[in-house]
Amino acid sequence: MKNIKSVNEFVIKFANVNGTGSASANNLFAKALFRMGIPVSPKNIFPSNIQGLPTWYVVRASAKGYLGRRGGVDIMLSVNPQSMASDIKEVLPGGYFIHDSTKPLDLRLVRTDITIIGVPLTKMCLAEYTDPRQQLLFKNVIYVGALAALLDIDFGVLTDLLADQFRGKEKLIAPNVHALELGYQYAKETYSCPLSIKVARINKVGDSILVDGNTAMGLGAVYGGATVAAWYPITPSTSVIEAFEKYCKRLRIDPGSGRKNYAIVQAEDELSAIGIAIGANWNGARAFTCTSGPGVSLMSEFLGLAYFAEIPVVLIDVQRTGPSTGMPTRTQQGDILACAYASHGDTKQVLTFPATPKECFDFTIDAFDLSERLQTPVIVVSDLDLGMNDHMSEPLQWDKGRNYDRGKVLSAEELDNTEKFGRYLDVDGDGICYRTYPGTHPTKGSFFTRGTSRDEFAVYTEDGNEYAANMIRLLRKWETAKQYVPEPIIQQASPQRNYGVICFGMSEPSTLEAKDYLAKQGTHLDYMRIRAFPFSDDVKAFIENHDMVFVVEQNRDSQMRSLLMTEFEFGHDKIKSVLSFDGDPISARNIRKQILKKLPGDNVTPIRGNAKEAV
Amino acid sequence: MSYKRPKFRHPDTEINDLGYARQDYEGALSTLCAGCGHDSISGAIVRACHELSIEPHRLAKLSGIGCSSKAPTYFLGNSHGFNSVHGRMPSVVTGAAMANRDLIYLGVSGDGDTASIGMGQFVHAARRNLNMVYIVMNNGCYGLTKGQDSATADEGSRSKKGDPNPFESIDLCALSVQVGATFVARSFSGDKDQLVPLIKAAISHHGFALIDVVSPCVTFNNNPDSTKSYEFTREHLKATGTMDFVPMREEITARYAPGSSHEVTLHDGSVIHLYKMAKGMDPLNRVSALNAMEESKQQDQILTGLLYMDPDSKELHEAIGTVSRPLNQLSERELCPGDSVLQNINESLR
Numbered sequence: 001m002k003n004i005k006s007v008n009e010f011v012i013k014f015a016n017v018n019g020t021g022s023a024s025a026n027n028l029f030a031k032a033l034f035r036m037g038i039p040v041s042p043k044n045i046f047p048s049n050i051q052g053l054p055t056w057y058v059v060r061a062s063a064k065g066y067l068g069r070r071g072g073v074d075i076m077l078s079v080n081p082q083s084m085a086s087d088i089k090e091v092l093p094g095g096y097f098i099h100d101s102t103k104p105l106d107l108r109l110v111r112t113d114i115t116i117i118g119v120p121l122t123k124m125c126l127a128e129y130t131d132p133r134q135q136l137l138f139k140n141v142i143y144v145g146a147l148a149a150l151l152d153i154d155f156g157v158l159t160d161l162l163a164d165q166f167r168g169k170e171k172l173i174a175p176n177v178h179a180l181e182l183g184y185q186y187a188k189e190t191y192s193c194p195l196s197i198k199v200a201r202i203n204k205v206g207d208s209i210l211v212d213g214n215t216a217m218g219l220g221a222v223y224g225g226a227t228v229a230a231w232y233p234i235t236p237s238t239s240v241i242e243a244f245e246k247y248c249k250r251l252r253i254d255p256g257s258g259r260k261n262y263a264i265v266q267a268e269d270e271l272s273a274i275g276i277a278i279g280a281n282w283n284g285a286r287a288f289t290c291t292s293g294p295g296v297s298l299m300s301e302f303l304g305l306a307y308f309a310e311i312p313v314v315l316i317d318v319q320r321t322g323p324s325t326g327m328p329t330r331t332q333q334g335d336i337l338a339c340a341y342a343s344h345g346d347t348k349q350v351l352t353f354p355a356t357p358k359e360c361f362d363f364t365i366d367a368f369d370l371s372e373r374l375q376t377p378v379i380v381v382s383d384l385d386l387g388m389n390d391h392m393s394e395p396l397q398w399d400k401g402r403n404y405d406r407g408k409v410l411s412a413e414e415l416d417n418t419e420k421f422g423r424y425l426d427v428d429g430d431g432i433c434y435r436t437y438p439g440t441h442p443t444k445g446s447f448f449t450r451g452t453s454r455d456e457f458a459v460y461t462e463d464g465n466e467y468a469a470n471m472i473r474l475l476r477k478w479e480t481a482k483q484y485v486p487e488p489i490i491q492q493a494s495p496q497r498n499y500g501v502i503c504f505g506m507s508e509p510s511t512l513e514a515k516d517y518l519a520k521q522g523t524h525l526d527y528m529r530i531r532a533f534p535f536s537d538d539v540k541a542f543i544e545n546h547d548m549v550f551v552v553e554q555n556r557d558s559q560m561r562s563l564l565m566t567e568f569e570f571g572h573d574k575i576k577s578v579l580s581f582d583g584d585p586i587s588a589r590n591i592r593k594q595i596l597k598k599l600p601g602d603n604v605t606p607i608r609g610n611a612k613e614a615v
Numbered sequence: 616m617s618y619k620r621p622k623f624r625h626p627d628t629e630i631n632d633l634g635y636a637r638q639d640y641e642g643a644l645s646t647l648c649a650g651c652g653h654d655s656i657s658g659a660i661v662r663a664c665h666e667l668s669i670e671p672h673r674l675a676k677l678s679g680i681g682c683s684s685k686a687p688t689y690f691l692g693n694s695h696g697f698n699s700v701h702g703r704m705p706s707v708v709t710g711a712a713m714a715n716r717d718l719i720y721l722g723v724s725g726d727g728d729t730a731s732i733g734m735g736q737f738v739h740a741a742r743r744n745l746n747m748v749y750i751v752m753n754n755g756c757y758g759l760t761k762g763q764d765s766a767t768a769d770e771g772s773r774s775k776k777g778d779p780n781p782f783e784s785i786d787l788c789a790l791s792v793q794v795g796a797t798f799v800a801r802s803f804s805g806d807k808d809q810l811v812p813l814i815k816a817a818i819s820h821h822g823f824a825l826i827d828v829v830s831p832c833v834t835f836n837n838n839p840d841s842t843k844s845y846e847f848t849r850e851h852l853k854a855t856g857t858m859d860f861v862p863m864r865e866e867i868t869a870r871y872a873p874g875s876s877h878e879v880t881l882h883d884g885s886v887i888h889l890y891k892m893a894k895g896m897d898p899l900n901r902v903s904a905l906n907a908m909e910e911s912k913q914q915d916q917i918l919t920g921l922l923y924m925d926p927d928s929k930e931l932h933e934a935i936g937t938v939s940r941p942l943n944q945l946s947e948r949e950l951c952p953g954d955s956v957l958q959n960i961n962e963s964l965r
Contacts, residue, residue, distance in 0.1 A: 209964035225950040227942035268739040272706040279710025284943035398954040438695035448696040
């Protein structure tokens with residue numbers, strides 16, 4: 001048997017039982033690699049369950065900086081007998097299977113093409129601890145200790161991390177370090193360490209941070225000046241509000257009174273959550289809500305009102321696998337069309353697509369500026385993978401010279417100098433009209449906000465011409481929006497290549513990696529990452545300038561492709577889909593495979609959206 | 616109906632403390648049916664706001680969808696209004712109130728908008744004790760879609776369509792007492808003497824104030840077999856007692872026989888005088904209020920007046936501990952923690 005040999009370039013998967021405290025130990029492992037300067041991307045694969053079902057944690061280490069899902073497992077750390085039979089099958093030939101050897105491995109599971117390493121975790125815990133809770137929790141820490149020996153992780157990095165983690169609860173540090181040592185010693189004495197797969201300190205992370213997208217969004221809402229947040233709990237968006245609240249408690253308490261400079265309302269449902277956010281924005285506060293697909297469905301009616309009555313509102317959609325309840329703890333990019341045209345009648349909603357925690361932070365702040373500038377909902381479209389997993393990211397920054405753009409709002413003085421205020425009067429010709437907050441002026445500037453048609457002075461009308469003129473003005477505003485939304489990121493060779501690949505959001509890391517693979521095989525692609533809807537002219541030009549483009553997206557129905565074709569009227573042959581929708585993040589190997597199949601000159605019939613093509 | 620409102624103002628028109636006449640609190644001409652109870656309620660709102668000397672721009676009026684929800688167009692023309700989506704007015708008010716706690720929020724809804732499609736939002740706004748006045752213009756039917764029974768139609772009541780309603784009616788007053796509303800009253804659109812002081816007290820109350828106003832639909836539900844008709848309502852009214860509202864600024868002039876009156880001081884210093892209360896009725900007691908409502912129902916009576924209030928009510932802002940300044944007036948400097956804090960956060964994520 002030939003062992004896989006690798007330094008700082010591997011995938012390790014932890015197979016755990018949900019609710020046994022494995023998350024913090026696994027996190028400790030990933031963070032240790034990160035502190036050793038190795039780019040990592042940990043991904044939590046968890047069930048919709050609180051306790052008892054299988055859960056996995058996959059860490060990819062990549063000195064090359066590839067942070068998308070690679071596919072394949074080099075090392076499996078198995079402490080869950082429930083999933084052991086399938087877990088062991090997943091290990092690539094030449095890889096390692098590390099298991100709790102308190103009970104001998106079922107002979108039927110044994111493979112000869114991989115190395116099996118036993119650590120008697122349960123036995124060690126029973127011998128060392130009397131408290132059943134400690135027996136459970138320290139098992140996780142012991143295997144991290146064993147991995148430290150097997151993979152050559154700097155032990156000092158681990159102890160430093162524990163010291164950081166338990167700052168303020170110092171009593172907990174020593175027992176955790178002891179558990180690490182137990183595992184370390186056992187592995188060191190029993191096996192020849194390190195294995196052929198190992199780590200070594202490098203400096204490939206620079207000043208990056210390791211954070212999940214939802215935390216960055218919650219923090220973005222603090223920096224963006226949100227004072228009202230309304231929400232209804234739903235995975236995977238809940239931690240956005242939790243982060244917002246956590247940082248507000250630290251950063252938004254009025255020093256004089258000790259009271260809150262923010263209001264968080266847990267609503268009775270998503271209808272109410274967005275209603276609250278709209279009501280607050282109408283009244284001049286920056287307010288947001290966050291949800292996932294099912295919530296978007298429920299919020300659609302209100303999104304139509306906010307579009308038509310022109311009320312700013314920020315909605316964060318952390319997508320999960322739909323339709324309906326779907327797979328609530330798995331990722332997807334399946335809400336694109338539901339968001340883009342949310343609500344009945346003619347609507348177009350402004351969307352932004354962050355791809356990194358840094359963008360989660362920036363785009364959340366931008367969303368408040370955008371929605372107030374454009375007086376319309378802005379939906380920041382994230383997903384479970386980006387939102388709930390830690391990602392290596394550029395550090396967050398606040399530009400000291402930056403000021404909030406509150407848009408076109410008239411003050412009492414300005415109203416005094418206005419001859420006749422018309423809420424829906426397009427004075428500037430950009431489709432954006434002036435608004436007033438309630439309570440501004442005793443006799444001027446009041447108007448009636450309504451979801452019914454009205455004239456330029458906000459007076460109810462059923463005059464078809466007035467209605468149509470207003471709808472056309474909303475399109476003018478849509479055009480104006482193009483200059484404000486984040487522009488696409490384009491990597492284009494000069495002269496440009498024949499083919500391009502387009503992605504958005506969390507499909508980026510795997511797409512970039514696939515692009516590199518393809519380049520090595522001689523297929524060179526230009527690259528564009530779409531960051532917003534409405535699409536700018538650059539998006540159109542990129543597609544026009546290539547014979548064919550591939551759109552990588554994580555849904556069954558090619559939703560982004562549909563949106564591009566609807567907006568630009570490209571033919572079917574121009575845009576091809578690369579799809580994955582099985583709930584796992586799309587992998588680089590999968591993208592490469594699908595692109596190769598669809599390249600002209602290849603006679604293989606494309607299989608539309610075969611999820612199981614994932615390697 | 617006439618399409619132009621005369622601008623003529625009588626020289627003796629009463630001017631309030633702010634120098635406004637009652638006309639300054641009126642809105643656009645109503646497009647509701649002639650004789651609609653809703654227009655009388657609009658009139659009562661105009662009178663209450665005028666007499667309380669409320670600056671029109673310090674009040675926001677919000678509604679859902681339906682005949683009742685059209686009504687805010689027909690009063691307080693100098694106030695911001697928001698005609699939202701069906702049954703969702705409470706959430707919009709919640710957001711508005713979170714943004715600016717200094718304004719007065721007047722929600723207007725109907726029985727369909729509240730007791731059916733908006734039931735969830737209604738009870739939760741009450742439960743959170745949102746600081747607002749919530750007026751239900753209750754006619755027991757869906758007027759704008761031509762007279763279908765609503766969830767507040769009494770069992771056995773017949774609208775113009777003729778079939779008796781087979782279902783139990785939802786009593787919004789009893790329900791809201793149970794879920795935590797802190798001011799609950801019922802009235803009749805035809806009884807302005809009772810309605811106007813109730814609206815004033817509700818505005819002064821600090822918390823969720825419901826006034827369920829029986830407001831007959833002259834077109835679809837004013838026939839003899841309807842329990843929401845003018846005639847039936849007038850014949851079955853029973854008041855809990857009589858109420859006077861004395862705003863904070865005014866001196867108390869009325870005199871009451873000793874022991875016949877109960878004074879309740881509101882959060883803003885206004886005083887409610889309750890007198891001629893029915894025997895055993897104590898509107899400061901939840902159990903008493905619920906019993907009285909149930910008993911009246913058994914006797915086919917429509918119990919009106921102040922049914923329940925908690926003068927020590929703590930509204931939503933107090934429950935969550937927000938600052939006393941309106942959140943929409945906090946400056947960017949107060950809201951954005953700046954880059955150096957962010958750099959520390961970055962450091963904690965390495």
